[in-house]
């Protein structure tokens with residue numbers, strides 16, 4: 001059997017690796033979203049009833065968790081990186097720096113690995129391919145803190161802005177808020193991932209699909225760890241006295257379209273951009289810094 005066939009079969013059986021990081025203010029629904037996405041409780045919730053552990057939360061180290069999921073017949077070895085929520089601390093600089101350091105450390109690790117003479121067969125590439133930035137559903141403008149952090153992050157990672165707990169806004173509030181957030185993102189020149197396409201090179205379906213996804217930005221996200229029986233089927237939903245909000249229903253939230261994009265149609269694009277553009281930029285910056293200081297020392 002030719003070697004490339006063996007390799008392809010093996011990688012299909014093992015699945016494709018993909019890493020998602022969730023960042024945002026405390027209580028925006030990040031943990032619930034992750035558990036909804038993975039359809040199991042992969043992340044524990046903050047223990048708010050215990051004042052001792054609740055206070056410790058912000059100093060927790062960023063820890064990735066791995067889950068195997070299947071999307072459209074493709075096995076994905078998904079790594080989720082949850083980060084401590086911020087906003088209730090007077091000074092968030094440390095939390096911000098910790099997130100940026102985590103992203104850069106993954107680049108440093110692969111840089112070191114690539115320059116080894118003998119490669120480590122067990123090396124794990126933990127570069128983050130997609131960062132979901134949770135904006136609180138205030139209905140106002142993008143807060144200064146979110147502008148600052150998204151600015152910092154988007155030079156290192158594909159940032160996709162999302163509105164957490166979006167079911168707390170009415171349809172018209174949501175529409176107006178989405179518009180204002182995108183105006184702010186463009187005003188502050190934040191290079192978020194906007195489902196790029198090339199009118200000359202891409203086919204019409206791809207262009208249309210990307211335009212549609214772009215028009216949904218920032219995605220309105222809802223999560224639930226509860227399953228409700230609707231028409232004989234169990235679905236993830238939030239039950240209110242006035243009705244039921246179904247997570248997967250595109251009329252209720254953009255959850256299913258975001259999931260389809262990051263784990264399906266755009267998974268490869270997010271990976272390629274991370275490896276070929278964002279990582280390469282970091283690598284060039286880092287190497288020129290090192291050579292620069294070496295030249296100065298001489």
Ligand SMILES: Nc1nc2c(ncn2[C@@H]2O[C@H](COP(=O)(O)OP(=O)(O)OP(=O)(O)O)[C@@H](O)[C@H]2O)c(=O)[nH]1
Pocket residue numbers: 025026027028029030031032033045046084085086164165166167168221222223224238
């Ligand atoms: N209305 C609404 N509430 C939600 C949603 N997702 C989560 N919640 C609720 O919001 C609260 C916080 O949710 P978490 O998922 O723990 O939020 P988090 O961002 O992980 O919060 P910390 O990790 O504590 O910073 C919980 O009471 C959830 O039940 C949502 O989509 N809509």
Ligand SMILES: [Mg+2]
Pocket residue numbers: 030031032045046
């Ligand atoms: Mg959480």
